[in-house]
Amino acid sequence: MSRNRFILGCFLILIAVLAAGCMSVPATTPPASSGLKKFNSTAEIEQYLRESVQAVPHRTLVPTFSTNAWASEQASGIPAPSVRGDGGGPGGVPYSQTNVQVAGVDEPDIIKNDNRYIYTISGSNLLIIDAYPAAGASVVSTTGIADTPRDIFVRGDRLVLFSTGTPDVTISLAEPGIVPPYYRPHSPVTHATIYDISDRARPRVVKDYSIDGDYFDARMVGSLVYLVTQEQVNPYYRDGPIVVPVLREGSRTVIQPDVWYFDHPESWYTFTTITVLDATSGKEKDAQTYLLGTGNTLYVSGDAMYVGYPRHFPVIYREPPVPMINDAGSSAASLPGIPADFNTLSESERQSIIEGLRTAEEDVVRRHEADQTTTVIHKIGIRNGAITYLARGEVPGTLHNQFSMDEYKGNLRVATTSTVYTPRYGQYTYNNVYVLSPEMAIVGGLTHIAEQESIYATRFIGDRLYMVTFRRIDPFFVIDLSSPHDPKILGKLKIPGYSDYLHPYDATHIIGIGKETATSEWGGVSTSGVKLALFDVSDVANPALVSKVQIGDAGSDSAALADHHAFLFDRPKNLLVIPVRAVTAEPVVREDYYSSRPQVWYGAYVFGLSPQTGFSLRGTVQHGAGDSGYYYYGSSASEVKRSLYIGDVLYTMSAKQIKANSLGDINTTIATIPLPPGEVLYPVVRG
Numbered sequence: 001m002s003r004n005r006f007i008l009g010c011f012l013i014l015i016a017v018l019a020a021g022c023m024s025v026p027a028t029t030p031p032a033s034s035g036l037k038k039f040n041s042t043a044e045i046e047q048y049l050r051e052s053v054q055a056v057p058h059r060t061l062v063p064t065f066s067t068n069a070w071a072s073e074q075a076s077g078i079p080a081p082s083v084r085g086d087g088g089g090p091g092g093v094p095y096s097q098t099n100v101q102v103a104g105v106d107e108p109d110i111i112k113n114d115n116r117y118i119y120t121i122s123g124s125n126l127l128i129i130d131a132y133p134a135a136g137a138s139v140v141s142t143t144g145i146a147d148t149p150r151d152i153f154v155r156g157d158r159l160v161l162f163s164t165g166t167p168d169v170t171i172s173l174a175e176p177g178i179v180p181p182y183y184r185p186h187s188p189v190t191h192a193t194i195y196d197i198s199d200r201a202r203p204r205v206v207k208d209y210s211i212d213g214d215y216f217d218a219r220m221v222g223s224l225v226y227l228v229t230q231e232q233v234n235p236y237y238r239d240g241p242i243v244v245p246v247l248r249e250g251s252r253t254v255i256q257p258d259v260w261y262f263d264h265p266e267s268w269y270t271f272t273t274i275t276v277l278d279a280t281s282g283k284e285k286d287a288q289t290y291l292l293g294t295g296n297t298l299y300v301s302g303d304a305m306y307v308g309y310p311r312h313f314p315v316i317y318r319e320p321p322v323p324m325i326n327d328a329g330s331s332a333a334s335l336p337g338i339p340a341d342f343n344t345l346s347e348s349e350r351q352s353i354i355e356g357l358r359t360a361e362e363d364v365v366r367r368h369e370a371d372q373t374t375t376v377i378h379k380i381g382i383r384n385g386a387i388t389y390l391a392r393g394e395v396p397g398t399l400h401n402q403f404s405m406d407e408y409k410g411n412l413r414v415a416t417t418s419t420v421y422t423p424r425y426g427q428y429t430y431n432n433v434y435v436l437s438p439e440m441a442i443v444g445g446l447t448h449i450a451e452q453e454s455i456y457a458t459r460f461i462g463d464r465l466y467m468v469t470f471r472r473i474d475p476f477f478v479i480d481l482s483s484p485h486d487p488k489i490l491g492k493l494k495i496p497g498y499s500d501y502l503h504p505y506d507a508t509h510i511i512g513i514g515k516e517t518a519t520s521e522w523g524g525v526s527t528s529g530v531k532l533a534l535f536d537v538s539d540v541a542n543p544a545l546v547s548k549v550q551i552g553d554a555g556s557d558s559a560a561l562a563d564h565h566a567f568l569f570d571r572p573k574n575l576l577v578i579p580v581r582a583v584t585a586e587p588v589v590r591e592d593y594y595s596s597r598p599q600v601w602y603g604a605y606v607f608g609l610s611p612q613t614g615f616s617l618r619g620t621v622q623h624g625a626g627d628s629g630y631y632y633y634g635s636s637a638s639e640v641k642r643s644l645y646i647g648d649v650l651y652t653m654s655a656k657q658i659k660a661n662s663l664g665d666i667n668t669t670i671a672t673i674p675l676p677p678g679e680v681l682y683p684v685v686r687g
Helices: 003-019 042-055 347-366
Strands: 036-038 059-061 111-113 117-122 125-130 138-144 148-155 158-165 189-196 204-212 214-221 224-233 247-249 252-255 258-262 269-278 284-292 297-300 304-311 315-317 374-381 388-396 405-408 411-422 426-436 442-449 454-461 464-470 474-480 488-495 498-506 509-519 525-536 544-551 568-570 575-589 594-610 614-627 642-646 649-653 657-662 669-674
Touching: 111 148, 111 642, 117 148, 125 148, 148 214, 158 214, 189 224, 189 269, 204 224, 204 269, 214 297, 224 304, 247 284, 252 284, 284 304, 284 374, 297 405, 304 405, 374 411, 388 411, 388 426, 388 442, 411 454, 411 464, 426 454, 426 464, 442 488, 454 509, 464 498, 464 509, 488 544, 498 525, 525 575, 525 614, 544 575, 544 594, 544 614, 568 642, 575 642, 575 649, 594 649, 614 649, 614 657
Parallel strands: 059 315, 189 214, 258 284, 454 498
Antiparallel strands: 036 258, 111 117, 117 125, 125 138, 148 158, 158 189, 189 204, 204 247, 214 224, 224 269, 247 252, 269 284, 297 304, 304 374, 374 388, 405 411, 411 426, 426 442, 454 464, 464 474, 474 488, 498 509, 509 525, 525 544, 568 575, 575 594, 594 614, 642 649, 649 657, 657 669
């Protein structure tokens, strides 16, 4: 082979990264060995952290002309409905419940309700509101919270409140005598307080547990609460000795969790602790601590918890070598790497070249020569309140949020975005779908979906994945996962805008909520108002946009874009409620001055929805209005964060009030319940 042909071939492999299309992965990839081990003392933890600083794998990137990357040293299905409104508790009054990802797995939120009462966090208070019938709605109890309240669960006559603060006791080390007791004034501690609310006017504390670490998330299956807390452990700098998490009731230690680790050094660590409590009895069940990486995303099925986080590799760049000189005397860096007339070739000729490039890229990825971020996923069993570590897996790319994972027929399906960095050619992005076995081995997958775009929303439903990616336009993908070993793209639809959240309407229709977009005068992409879209996927090869509606102009936003708990949908009731900050482009004109600041409306939009008629506005509930130059969602106490219904009444909540409106006539307000003044409730971004 001549030097010209050799260099050209090398560049073709590099261009594979820029030209490759969707590509299947090998049918079976062995799972990474879990390497699960247990620390026996804090001294062992200290030693492990010291050694891990030196042992963390790093990637030395050396430009080369023979690969598409740089040399590397290491390489349910059916979702739960938004509401369960087919009857409630005593009296049979229907009521909505929190919009969750997995049926039977409750998720914590800032507001809960049953068929009569609303329970909510307002500022530093826990409020219980006698809400139904709405005409006589009032606050029946206000409980002050000493720490910062975060989320709540409600089950029958028990309420679980999660809050964060700092330790109120001196913490002794696990090995007394080495150093004096150590107090950590700035370290977070999470409280799980269980209340007896059989008398709603007088909530009574049953148990007040505390666990070292910041509140991360929680789930409830039946009466069992699974609390996840995290505490940063910096191996490079610490202001005191290692203190492992402990579960306490008051000042009494009730569980000293075992601390587990893996033979996979990380750049940064967290003590991730899973604590199990029984909300009904108030008893502690189990607690285990794992030394994991940071940036975690949590997905929980009925009997397993999946904790995923990206593996970060410190990267060292070296100066590129002196360019090689080809036979004609020009440098290799000046070669095009692909024929100049590539775009004029026939489709079959271009596909033939691209197919060869895909094969070449797959080969270098297999040899761990591609600089890709990977996501580690730990599978932890939570059956009947017992915490059991099950398996570890690893997939290329990073997760977008909890909806990027889904367990179905024992397998875990995962959607990721891969970003490859090179010092010479910049950033290359594409998306992937992987299927992992119960043992967390990759058994099938599809890569290089929507190059140079990122995942904005995913929803796994049965044998399909609905996925939205975005850069300049919104491709809506329908992906077949009926064969775990051979995922396939069935169809896609390209439309302006994007969706941040996808929700099933029925078996053949999907609701999307996101932002509308347009091409700016400079040729870029500008976002506009909040967009609702209904997709018809009955013809999987040709998904269609059935209906769409835009609310507001640039600067408009909704809590539902950041938190699915703010999305309320009930198909039998023909009810879709979206909290909105609607910004209009019309300037404000007053007698004494002219202002170009847009007008802002705060409230909720209420729609009816069907495939036949699309979105139909049933009414709006206003919580505030005015003109403002500030566009950060959550900056006003009038911004609606949540909505729910009890019987025939819709309730919408902002930081300053709860409004009750008739579902028969949305524009009629039955009652307004003022809330105690406090901090503005910002939407919680959940992994």
